[in-house]
Amino acid sequence: MRGIIIGVLLIIWWSAGFSQKTENWKAFIASKNQAREVIGDGVFMVEATKSELLEKGNLKILRTIDQLHHIVKGTVPAADKSWLVNDEWKLNVSGSETISQFYVVTSSTFNLDRLDPFDIVRSYESTNTYLISGELETIERLLLPDPDVIHITDKVASPTVESRVIDLNLNPNRVNKIHHNYPQLDGASEIISIQENRFNEEDIDLLNRNVVTGLESETTDNHATEMATIIAGKGNSFITGKGVAQDVAITSSDFFDAMPDSDASYSDLGVNTQNHSYGIPRESEYGVEARAFDISAFNNRSLLHVFSSGNEGLEVSSDGVYQGIEGFANLTGNIKMTKNSLVVGSTDTVGNAPSFVSKGPTYDGRVKPEVVAYSVVGSSNSAALVSGIAVLLQQQYREDNGTDMPSALVKAILINSADDVGPSGLDFLTGYGNVNAWRSLESLRNVQYFEGSVTNGNTESFNLNLPVDAVNLKVTLVWTDPAANVNDFPALVNDLDLRLIDGGLATTLPWVLDHSPSVSDLSKPAVRGIDDLNNVEQVTISNPDTDYTIEVKGSAVAGSQDFYIAWQYDIADTFEWDYPTGSDNMPYNGETGSYFRWSTTKTGTGELAYSEDEANWIVLDSNVDLTKGLWRWNNPPQISNAVKARMTIGAEIHETDFFTVSEPLSASVGFNCADSLMLRWNPSPNAINYTVFSLGVEELEMVTTVSDTFLVLPDTSVFSSRKFSIQPNLPGGKGLLPAPTFDYTLQGVDCYVFSFFQTVALDTGIYLNLRLGTSYGMEEVIFERNELDSFTTIETISSPDSEEITFLDVDPNQGYNEHRAIIRFENGEDLILSAGSAYYMTEIPLRIFPNPATVGESLSIITRSFEDRTPILELIDDRGALVHKQEIQGTQDIVPTVRLKPGVYFYRLYVDGEVFTGRLLIR
Known part of the structure; x- marks a missing residue:
């Protein structure tokens, strides 16, 4: 009885709530104001439920408008409430003039030759569907009346x-x-x-x-x-x-x-x-x-x-x-x-x-x-x-x-x-x-x-x-x-x-x-x-x-x-851990936090705790709501170790397997020389050794396991990839989170060196900044300055123990300075690095070069810092005429010579009443 009532209510709802669908079928009736005159095989609108139509056994449903109205093909008894229909039920297009492609759905008996007037863009034979290009008016005239055409619609936009x-x-x-x-x-x-x-x-x-x-x-x-x-x-x-x-x-x-x-x-x-x-x-x-x-x-x-x-x-x-x-x-x-x-x-x-x-x-x-x-x-x-x-x-x-x-x-x-x-x-x-x-x-x-x-x-x-x-x-x-x-x-x-x-x-x-x-x-x-x-x-x-x-x-x-x-x-009164398992890490990616997860039919609360040794337990929450099925560990300790968790529910104790708590290992390149490669990484607490992996054909493959925090590979040509990763291992073989896999050629380290450059410090000197991939195997680092086309040692650092070395040259040349570093190794080999050049000017006000210069060649002007004052440069020819004037931006600028003729020129630099002069030759 209940099922009958629900069925009646559904029919009432479909008739009321979806009345616009019921109204749609009226547009398809061939003759709205007369009873059906044709008795026999044809296409009709029938008012009946689907189960009633199936019982007839001789009708093919072509389209369902709603639960009480269907377009069918076959012989409909005269006593049934039905109407002849036109072909409009097959068409569903937006009417937009920009539409040029249409899907045509056909029956399995459709003759493809009927599509010859149109461009077939794609065929979907499994569904008897064809994407064609053409004018809608032509499609309506040629295809819509075809009894084997079931549907025509315009193509939607791309996915x-x-x-x-x-x-x-x-x-x-x-x-x-x-x-x-x-x-x-x-x-x-x-x-x-x-x-x-x-x-x-x-x-x-x-x-x-x-x-x-x-x-x-x-x-x-x-x-x-x-x-x-x-x-x-x-x-x-x-x-x-x-x-x-x-x-x-x-x-x-x-x-x-x-x-x-x-x-x-x-x-x-x-x-x-x-x-x-x-x-x-x-x-x-x-x-x-x-x-x-x-x-x-x-x-x-x-x-x-x-x-x-x-x-x-x-x-x-x-x-x-x-x-x-x-x-x-x-x-x-x-x-x-x-x-x-x-x-x-x-x-x-x-x-x-x-x-x-x-x-x-x-x-x-x-x-x-x-x-x-x-x-x-x-x-x-x-x-x-x-x-x-x-x-x-x-x-x-x-x-x-x-x-x-x-x-x-x-x-x-x-x-x-x-x-x-x-x-x-x-x-x-x-x-x-x-x-x-x-x-x-x-x-x-x-x-x-x-x-x-x-x-x-x-x-x-x-x-x-x-x-x-x-x-x-x-x-x-x-x-x-x-x-x-x-x-x-x-x-x-x-x-x-x-x-x-x-x-x-x-x-x-x-x-x-x-x-x-x-x-x-x-x-x-x-x-x-x-x-x-x-x-x-x-x-x-x-x-x-x-x-x-x-x-x-x-x-x-x-x-x-x-x-x-x-x-x-x-099963009633059960508890089972879902996360972490013995293969998991907390947090799962080594970052902010993860949820403990469990499945249970228990209610009430439990006590969540963890232990590194199964003897001493640290309580995380003594009042965990079991029905929630999860609890967030926001800030796991940075212990890099295997731990167990347990949920205590009354007299019951439910323990996880040992899982790990760790962060990703930090790894880098020590040096990348022609004959060897050093991989290095930070030590991981509790790790007894480290496994080095190289990317193989499909997956990471073990290279070796070492107890040090570095590995020197003498021949990288034996590896099919330039990508490596390192994983710390705990006693018993459980691995902590590895280092994200990296390409050693993209780490900015060549043969031992990340970078070497100068930084000019006003009234102080020039800093030499040397960043090494590693100090492994180094005997000393020597800093030198170029003096009259030969280099002079200005500092020696023996047995460097840091990869970040900064030295201040307190007595640089006035004007142009060139520095270099010599890294001397324990095996007697030297690696020479150039820091480039820099200008240091505290005693002389400016320098213009090249001098002499060639007509059309731009001049560079270097000045000492005048803080927020803007110098003005003037060029005067040998007759006393002013031929060029410009503001100097910063401490280094360009002076054009394209309009100057060969000859001797005098320059003047004005800075708030101060005047600095000199002579310039243009050839």
Whole structure:
């Protein structure tokens, strides 16, 4: 009875809240004011529910206007309420004169010769879609009446990427726990496609894993590289370059038109996940692109398309039923209106959804995004992270079953294992929750799923038995729905219904959201009811019984529809650490702070403490709220050591494995000479030795392990790369955070020396500034000054113990000064360095050079400092005439001679009543 009432209310709501859709069909009626005169085969508008049409069995639904009005092809009984329609239902164009490209969607019987008058820009044979160029008037005249043409629409603007900054953190989504417990799960058996511009194939975290296909864009950009790094980064650069699936092969596909690749390209390559971290202009419709991606998923049942929800959460929809509603329905493009893709939004480290990230619902009220994942800069990063997690699930399924994992099962497990964040329960901001990679993998490994199929009106059942201490039961149904027709409203084709029946025959229905077009309705908590919009349905029961029957009914199904069910539950009164694991560092990247994370069904508080020796414990917080599942360690001590943490809950103690607390090692180049290279680094407390790594073909490879804080490499030609990193090691072999990988040729150090230069200090002298890469092997440093074309020693520093050496020459020459340094090594070799030249003038007022000079040659004038006074220079020829006059800017300036004739000139420098004179010869 309850289901009947809900169904009636839904029909009333569709008729009232979406009345503008109902009005649309009137424009398609061929004759509005007369009854249908033609009885027989044709194209008609029919007023009926979809299930009523399916029961007739002889009608093909060409377009759904709303739940009670459909355009169909076939023979409609005279008794049915129906009308003949014109061809306008096929057309959806903006009418703009600037539009010159159109998508034409056809039936499989369409003859391509009919497109001969037009320029075919691209063909999408998998979806019977063609992008053509031509005049709209000609297209309407030649193509619109064609019975095999299903839809014509103008092409939207080109796609744009949706974020540009990596904020890679695998811990909020528990990827770190997979890496620690299943290090062999690395994506090595899989291949992922990234649809956008080309990623940088030379990036050191992505080396030699690119699969060239010819589908790549000609443009390489940072955004694609960042997405590839999140998905598949090797971690060669640093911990923040380590992605989810470090060994997955990567291919790239141009996103020129935001359409899927061909079915053949996916199957031939073996691509089962394609990431789409981009958007197109917002549209409130099920467009050509959405239909194409749903066809792609339906034709390739192991292919999961992962989309970012968008970064336009502060924008307001300008069309459709959600027009003008703030904070909702701003997904970026009709590509996100697909049914069979997984749309991903964002959440920060504590589960809050950033306001700028796009939210659902879709144009017809469906739940999107289905899930969220960590990122504070944009949903692009979140989608990439989830794509990487999908790869790991697909690898695990392949190892267990020897075949490709169905994408509907991937989607069901990711959704079912997600942690509730944002508003409580299902919502249009965070969907079904924050992806939990660990719970997803455990569900898959434990085979916590069912598969089946149903036909119209039939039901398939599954038995589920739970332990007596089970809590938080969650069951999710997902099916890959056939593609709808362009502009269908709603988009669902096959409607399945999920329900759970306990031993006492009580029925629990899925959660449904109110998708009425108002902020207050869209913000309402979900209620239990029958869902006839989504191809994802979920039932949760906080305190379940031990025995259930899961029923899936085919409420409106054309043919047969296969489906997948994922299920999971928690055990009462349990606690489990998620971060840190024994492979983690706190903070995770060595910077400001990280969160301890745990999963628990306990309530109340606990005491969090840590210890370096398991004997002496330092309490961090004696009143931790267990239900929050996290606690931020803002300022971990700089101890560079392995520690344990523990949570004490009453008489129970829950300890982590030993993890490390450290900062990145600071490393540099001591010298880079022709015959040797020195790498050096700061000592790390508690480290017993250091491992030096060099970048190999795909990953960092160990060079050697030393106990010193430097390493001299006599021959760098044996290394395939100029990039190195160093990692400190603790007793027992656990490594601390390494130095970020660096190119030794780009560190500014040549053979021992960073820099050597002069600094003139007024009335004091000239400072000689020598910065060394290292003082290793040096016997002495000698500073010299040029005196009458020979150098004189002015200072000797024996056994220098600093890399920063500064010496003041207190008696420099008046005027021009040239200095050099001689570095003498213990092996008897010398390295001679020039500091260049400088002018020091405290006793003489100025110097002009060259003198003599050549006509046209510029003169340089050096003066001593006159502070805030501006000197005036005059040149006077041998007849006493003034031939040149200028202000001297600063202590050094240029005097032009291009207008001067050969001869003798006198110069005068005026400074507030003072006059300085001299003679100048121009030849």
